Amino acid sequence: MRARAKKDIAGYYAHIAALDDCVGWVNETLKECGLQDNTILVFTSDHGDMLYSQGGRKKQQPWDESIKVPFLIRYPAVLGAGGSRLDMPFNTPDIMPTLLGLSGIDVPDTAEGEDYSGVLTGREKAGNDAALIMCPQPFGQWIRRIGGREFRGVRTRRYTYTRDLNGPWLLYDNAKDPYQMNNLCNKTKYARVQKQMEAILARKLKETNDQFLSGPEYIKKWGYVVDKNGTVPYTK
Numbered sequence: 001m002r003a004r005a006k007k008d009i010a011g012y013y014a015h016i017a018a019l020d021d022c023v024g025w026v027n028e029t030l031k032e033c034g035l036q037d038n039t040i041l042v043f044t045s046d047h048g049d050m051l052y053s054q055g056g057r058k059k060q061q062p063w064d065e066s067i068k069v070p071f072l073i074r075y076p077a078v079l080g081a082g083g084s085r086l087d088m089p090f091n092t093p094d095i096m097p098t099l100l101g102l103s104g105i106d107v108p109d110t111a112e113g114e115d116y117s118g119v120l121t122g123r124e125k126a127g128n129d130a131a132l133i134m135c136p137q138p139f140g141q142w143i144r145r146i147g148g149r150e151f152r153g154v155r156t157r158r159y160t161y162t163r164d165l166n167g168p169w170l171l172y173d174n175a176k177d178p179y180q181m182n183n184l185c186n187k188t189k190y191a192r193v194q195k196q197m198e199a200i201l202a203r204k205l206k207e208t209n210d211q212f213l214s215g216p217e218y219i220k221k222w223g224y225v226v227d228k229n230g231t232v233p234y235t236k
Helices: 002-034 090-104 115-122 188-207 216-224
Strands: 041-043 071-074 133-136 149-154 159-164 167-173
Touching: 002 041, 041 090, 090 115, 133 188, 149 167, 149 188, 159 188, 167 188
Parallel strands: none
Antiparallel strands: 041 071, 133 149, 149 159, 159 167
């Protein structure tokens, strides 16, 4: 396992180095074309990788290694060239509305995310308190046999809180425990914090009209065809 982990981590960092070169080439091309200042350049990802933290691999899991991703945005014409860092939870559905806002384009009423362009430009305060995290159906790289489960949760600036179908599951104080080694869920000392996190999660689920059903219920509801592990086959 140790040798495999070293190999996988080395490969992961090799990919990071390659991506860094690619982003540099894109930026240089924009500069050569005279488009660097008036082009929105975004670097982000859809998920992280556990890389053997918590004894896990790959994605879909509620720990920081899996849920946290980079979100870098460059747009000198509107955001300036000096650079800044924003400490605010941000969800994937917020990307499209925010980019439309930066472009001066109306956000459709059907958009589920929020337009935070005002926060990026400094016109508004960073008000979002939590990012919603979830696994509607364990599949593929995190199947039930290896611990996969449905969950819903929130990641705030300080805490991570999740619940599965059986109830509260994880609570971490990421300021005191950045590697998430000490699960505080259902501990009396943190009852108030857990109650606050549960209230935030309930609000987020209501906002997104999420009933938090079991994975098989969604599969049946939407007519997905899955294999014995609950995964939609990639090939026929």
